[in-house]
Amino acid sequence: xxxxxxxxxxxxxxxxxxxxxxxxxxxxxxxxxxxxxxxxxxxxxxxxxxxxxxxxxxxxxxxxxxxxxxxxxxxxxxxxxxxxxxxxxxxxxxxxxxxxxxxxxxxxxxxxxxxxxxxxxxxxxxxxxxxxxxxxxxxxxxxxxxxxxxxxxxxxxxxxxxxxxxxxxxxxxxxxxxxxxxxxxxxxxxxxxxxxxxxxxxxxxxxxxxxxxxxxxxxxxxxxxxxxxxxxxxxxxxxxxxxxxxxxxxxxxxxxxxxxxxxxxxxxxxxxxxxxxxxxxxxxxxxxxxxxxxxxxxxx
Ligand SMILES: [Zn+2]
Numbered sequence: 001x002x003x004x005x006x007x008x009x010x011x012x013x014x015x016x017x018x019x020x021x022x023x024x025x026x027x028x029x030x031x032x033x034x035x036x037x038x039x040x041x042x043x044x045x046x047x048x049x050x051x052x053x054x055x056x057x058x059x060x061x062x063x064x065x066x067x068x069x070x071x072x073x074x075x076x077x078x079x080x081x082x083x084x085x086x087x088x089x090x091x092x093x094x095x096x097x098x099x100x101x102x103x104x105x106x107x108x109x110x111x112x113x114x115x116x117x118x119x120x121x122x123x124x125x126x127x128x129x130x131x132x133x134x135x136x137x138x139x140x141x142x143x144x145x146x147x148x149x150x151x152x153x154x155x156x157x158x159x160x161x162x163x164x165x166x167x168x169x170x171x172x173x174x175x176x177x178x179x180x181x182x183x184x185x186x187x188x189x190x191x192x193x194x195x196x197x198x199x200x201x202x203x204x205x206x207x208x209x210x211x212x213x214x215x216x217x218x219x220x221x222x223x224x225x226x227x228x229x230x231x232x233x234x235x236x237x238x239x240x241x242x243x244x245x246x247x248x249x250x251x252x253x254x255x256x257x258x259x260x261x262x263x264x265x266x267x268x269x270x271x272x273x274x275x276x277x278x279x280x281x282x283x284x285x286x287x288x289x290x291x292x293x294x295x296x297x298x299x300x
Contacts, residue, residue, distance in 0.1 A: 002296040003104040003111040004032065005097040006043040010115040012086035020081060020129050021277055027285035028114055028273070037292055038114070046100045048092035049141075053099075054132050056140035057167055062125045066091065066132070079126040091131035094118065098228075098272055099138040105270040106147070106226060110263070110299050112292055117230040117274030119155055120186065122163035128185055135228050135272060136167040139174060142226075149225025152218055152267075153177065154258060155192075156211060157232025157274040158242040162190035175222035179211050181235075181243040194218050200243045204250030207235065212257055219265050227262045231255065232274025233287040240277035251287060255294040263298055271295055 011025040032038035054063045065071045071083045081087050097113040104111035118130035126132070139151055151174045155161035161178040168174040175193045182197035189195070196214045198207065234242040236251055246254070262269045271291055278284035 002037060002292065002299040003101070003108055004038050004043055004114055004292065005046060005101045005104070005111070006038060006114040007045045007093045007097060009086070009089055009093055010097070012084065012090040014082065021281050021284055023281040024276065024284045024288065025115060027281050028288050031285045031289040032114065032292055035289065035293065037296055044100060044104070046093055046096040048089055049096040049099070049132075049137060053141050054092065054095060054137055056144060057123075057133055057136035058121065059124050063132075066126075075125055079131055080129050081131065087131065091118070095132045095134040095137035098134040098270065099141050101272070102138050102142055102226065102228070102270045105268040108299070110259075110269045110271075110295055112271035112295055114273065116272030117157060117232055118163075119157060119161035119230055119274070120159070120163045122166040127163065128159065129275075130163060133163045133167060135230065136164055138228070138270075139168075147226070150222055151175070151226050151228065152222045152224035153228045153230070154215060154218065154262075155179070155230040156235065156254065156258065157230050158234040158239065158244055159185050159232070159275060160189050160195065161192060161230065162186050165190035165192040175218055175224065177214055177218040179214055184241070184243050193221070198244060201245045203245045204247055204253065207244060207246050207250060208253055208257060211254060212261070215258065215261055219261065219267075224267050227267050227269050229258055229262070229269060229271050230274040231258070231271055231288075231291040233276035233284070233290075234274070236276070236287060238278070240279070241275070242277075248287070252290050252294065255291040259294050259298045269295075
């Protein structure tokens with residue numbers, strides 16, 4: 001069975017009409033429950049990451065300002081989420097959830113966090129709905145806890161994984177691959193180990209070919225002992241913030257492509273959900289559920 005990490009507080013209250021689809025975390029839990037993948041009361045829940053744990057990936061002053069509710073207005077504006085205690089707690093839970101999923105992947109071969117993928121948070125602060133970079137916090141804590149193997153981050157969210165690229169820019173043991181829409185946020189891109197910038201309205205065929213080729217190149221170049229996969233569904237053709245034209249069938253094919261390639265390479269895989277934007281959070285949660293279905297199939 002696929003180990004799934006979840007916490008009810010992944011969903012923090014926001015004012016009605018906020019542009020971030022926070023309720024998708026609750027709807028995703030329900031969608032996974034309906035599929036029998038996440039049994040209420042029996043899932044693995046993380047404890048909030050400590051300030052010291054988060055500060056392995058981010059400036060300690062920034063971490064303290066998040067935890068103490070002292071972020072500057074400019075920092076809050078860049079993040080796009082309120083500087084509330086619930087949002088800070090959610091960021092800590094999401095980071096430790098990805099760390100827990102990583103250890104579960106190392107033990108079981110594959111595991112998933114039902115949140116995470118906050119890839120715009122960089123060394124000095126958050127941005128683009130991302131407070132703490134959960135994958136970066138997980139990697140730095142794996143290191144602190146003794147895991148020395150090489151790591152590959154496959155970021156297929158439609159936005160570039162700029163924060164992750166900046167955090168690991170000087171770290172040769174972590175290879176960052178980002179496959180994203182060229183004209184999407186962030187306007188100023190970072191330099192990943194391998195960036196694939198796709199033109200607007202790229203469809204299934206070209207998208208899957210570009211992802212498959214770059215993933216093969218990244219796997220060969222990095223020879224990883226662990227892979228993180230940011231499975232953002234904002235590549236879908238109807239996404240509010242995406243610029244690509246990947247169909248539902250194309251999205252499912254992507255999840256299979258990534259999972260099967262990493263499994264074929266014999267490398268443990270940890271999945272985080274990444275972005276996805278829709279005025280209908282139930283429909284959005286169904287798209288996020290696909291990667292869990294495909295991971296469960298692979299784990300069986
Ligand atoms: Zn995104």
